[in-house]
Amino acid sequence: MTFPIEKFLARQTCGNATSLMSRSMKVILPDETELELADDATGLDAAKAIGPRLAEQAVLVRLDGGEVRDLREPLDDGARIQILTTRDTQDPDALAVLRHSAAHLLAEAAQRLFTGTRVAIGPPIDDGFYYDFEFPEPLTEGDLGRLEAEIKREIAEGRTWDRCEVEPDEARRRFEAEGEPYKRELVDTAEGRLTLYQQGDFVDLCRGPHLQNTTPIKAVKLTSLAGAYWRGDSDNAQLTRVYGTAFYSQKDLDEHLERLEQAKLRDHRRLGRQLDLFHFSDVSPGSPFWHPKGMVVWNVLEDLRRSENVRRGYDEVRTPLIYDVDVWKTSGHWDNYRDHMYFFDTEAREYGLKPMNCPGHCFVFSDHLRSYRELPLRLAEAGLVHRHEASGVLHGLLRVRHITQDDGHIFCTHAQTEGEVIECLDYAYFLYGLFDFRVHAELSTRPEKRIGEDAQWDQAEEALRGALDRQNLEYALNEGDGAFYGPKIDLHVTDALHRSWQLGTIQLDFQMPERFGLSYVGPDNAEHTPVMIHRALLGSLERFVGIVLEHTGGDLPPWIAPVQARVVPVADDHRPAGEALRAELTELGVRADIDTGSDTLGKRIRAAEMERIPFVLVYGDNEAEGNTLAVRERGQGVDEYPRAVALETIRSAAKL
Ligand SMILES: [Zn+2]
Ligand SMILES: [Zn+2]
Incomplete structure (x- = not known):
């Protein structure tokens, strides 16, 4: 692939700088063996020296168990190195480099689909990545699908990331010519030499690291849109943030989406309503x-x-809740925390909450x-x-x-x-x-x-x-x-x-x-x-x-559940005995209620389940005639117990 930056820039060092000098360096591999390499060798050189398959699968190199580096950057003499590959599917750093690379694909797609789009920043985050853009027209949720399809097309077509170091002046000229004010501003605040990464016809100012190519990106999904201010400052331009995630396998993405679904079901705002809290x-x-x-x-x-x-x-x-403002001046809150406080005047005196x-x-x-x-x-x-x-x-x-x-x-x-x-x-x-x-x-x-x-x-x-x-x-x-x-x-x-x-x-x-x-x-x-x-x-x-x-997920431990036991009488005849059972539970210190509603038995049991009540006692003929109780414990089946055993079990579970 040609590298257009080359035509644009006066001076640069692109690609792998394999040294021709005869000096050599060594690195230590995870199995404690030493590997001898040419001076200035990169992580990719090390991977190639170990084996062509490893070099193909390599995504990142980790030095001395900590810092990770782009494969195209020189290694340190004497460092312990670990080559991360497409098989390190759960490694946070391996995931970050994959997602960060997917973010660049998103930027390429955005600029192709929406002419005039300006790019800001696109880092990996905990569960995925985002990229902030200034779009010529507001984006809709429907556009996410188009962007995602375009990224998938780029992956199918294949992209390689090229890395090169440039002087700030060169980068500044480049982004000025391209009409990218955000990137230009980043150049101005960065220190030392900068790196550019290019895939396809998209070039980004970026510290890296990045993948060698798109092959490892097996699953990518754009998840949502949000507003974001440039540099997080509300005085600055409002940008559009596109969130997404990427994985080394479709299975990992599916599991991730399942976890998100679980999180949605467990959303405390939803549970707060459902449980009437x-x-x-x-x-x-x-x-x-x-x-x-x-x-x-x-x-x-x-x-x-x-x-x-x-x-x-x-x-x-x-x-007290309310204090003279002087207290907050003494404490230092006035100087350091004022923006997060509520103040008001009364009788010509200023107070802070x-x-x-x-x-x-x-x-x-x-x-x-x-x-x-x-x-x-x-x-x-x-x-x-x-x-x-x-x-x-x-x-x-x-x-x-x-x-x-x-x-x-x-x-x-x-x-x-x-x-x-x-x-x-x-x-x-x-x-x-x-x-x-x-x-x-x-x-x-x-x-x-x-x-x-x-x-x-x-x-x-x-x-x-x-x-x-x-x-x-x-x-x-x-x-x-x-x-x-x-x-x-x-x-x-x-x-x-x-x-x-x-x-x-x-x-x-x-x-x-x-x-x-x-x-x-x-x-x-x-x-x-x-x-x-x-x-x-x-x-x-x-x-x-x-x-x-x-x-x-709303299944509060019994000792803190608002209602710990519910009595459900089968028919109207069972109501008085059901009431007596409820009273007995209350006497034992259990928070108990009774459902005497007119719904079918099945519906009333289901309602108790929806309320996540730890113990449900269905009271019918069996209970009235024998000396047992049927206890339906949350998340488990029904069990018949001698009455005294059932009551003691509930009583002790209801206490901390
Ligand atoms: Zn980047
Ligand atoms: Zn304190």
């Missing part, structure tokens, strides 16, 4: 209206939080002079906070403006910090375990922009690390990702659909105690500043309910 209304965007059954779920979580807090030595407090509970707890601490004997002081509150989120990003219970945190602040001495963090971790893992979540921890350390002395940071990071080690927890390290006031541990859970959610956070803070002038009298009779630990474990109760609904 809550609704949202435009009269108060981002704030759920909890229905009676939703409130049962809420209160069970609240009871759990409260009883565990007592067991773990927390003191419950309740602090709290977005966090911390200052309130600081005021409780500072209400009287504290002694070291009172530490650690653990204050807890199911704190209602409001945070302004743009209406476009609100998403059911998962992204709300009205947030109830299971918040807690621990005021302690430096020496107590590690022990307190261990307690917080133990508490969090206990809570997540109740819902069968898999948990993983991440430790975020000092960022470049920070306050406080290095010695303090050393001590704080050591405390968090020590707590994780003592709890034998594996964790990922996010260097430089801590808050400016202190390091933190974030706790993430993986749900039944293998999606990851951040729930808990445990943060050390040296700043706020100083800003609010907190102190305690130590054993030396001098005043000291306490350490403050912010921690929320479920995160926000709203979001937690949303995540649990999606995780369980």
Whole structure:
């Protein structure tokens, strides 16, 4: 294939730069053997040296178990290399290079089908890829099919990716001549030499890596359209984002689409309606209206939080929602968080609605002079906070403006910090375990922009690390990702659909105690500043309910289900005995109801199933005459039990 860039550019290095020099380098293969290669050899050269079949199937090279590189880039002398191939169908990097290449095919298709289309950026993302375009005419959902067909045509025809490095001036001239303002702007903000990738007659400014050719792309699908601002800034031009995904096999795509279908069925907004738990209304965007059954779920979580807090030595407090704006200036929220807060004036005084509970707890601490004997002081509150989120990003219970945190602040001495963090971790893992979540921890350390002395940071990071080690927890390290006031541990859970959610956070803070002038009298009779630990474990109760609904697909564990048992009398004659059974269950502490409706028995059983009620007791002649109960357990069949056994089984399942 000819390479038109060549005609356009003055200076460049295209294709594989196989060196003619006699110097050599070596790399180490996964089986520990060494491979000798010419100096400047690329990943593709290495693959070819191992075997022609491997070279054909190669998609990417991984160096020293980490960074991945385009096959056409030179390797590092002495590096350990792993050649990823079309058989690494689940490897995230192998998927990313495939999807990123599919994004370029999409851009080529868009420019061919819709003349005058300008291209912006097209990266791979978690489950696929997107590309942002400025189309001459608005695109419709129907156009997605045309674009997808065009991509498939390109794949059938076959494309090869050519890579070349250019100087910024050359790239700038190129994109100016092509009338591509977004690419031009990217050239201006990039550093050093740039790379261009070309397939067919489409050339993109791109860091890569890319596939060698289209052969490995066995399945591609465009999934949706969305609006997106150039560089994510609402002052910039609005672009159209086309989402898609690609796989190494049709089977993998089919499985992916099936998972998406599952996710749709498990959508908590849909389940919230179906189970009559809550609704949202435009009269108060981002704030759920909890229905009676939703409130049962809420209160069970609240009871759990409260009883565990007592067991773990927390003191419950309740602090105001509204504070003088000066409080937010002291806390730093005015400078750093104002855009997410609600402010208003009354009696010529300006107030802010709290977005966090911390200052309130600081005021409780500072209400009287504290002694070291009172530490650690653990204050807890199911704190209602409001945070302004743009209406476009609100998403059911998962992204709300009205947030109830299971918040807690621990005021302690430096020496107590590690022990307190261990307690917080133990508490969090206990809570997540109740819902069968898999948990993983991440430790975020000092960022470049920070306050406080290095010695303090050393001590704080050591405390968090020590707590994780003592709890034998594996964790990922996010260097430089801590808050400016202190390091933190974030706790993430993986749900039944293998999606990851951040729930808990445990943060050390040296700043706020100083800003609010907190102190305690130590054993030396001098005043000291306490350490403050912010921690929320479920995160926000709203979001937690949303995540649990999606995780369980609506089959809430019996102990938290709004209705735990339903009695279904077969005929009118069985109603009085059915009522008595319901009353007996209630007496045992089970949340039970009775369906005395006029629908057929089958319909009423089906309704109970739709409501995901854990236990359904059909009461008819058999039950009236014998001393047994027929128990229909959710997701399982019907079983006949001696009456006392049935009641005890339900009673114990209904309790945590
Ligand atoms: Zn690219
Ligand atoms: Zn806090």
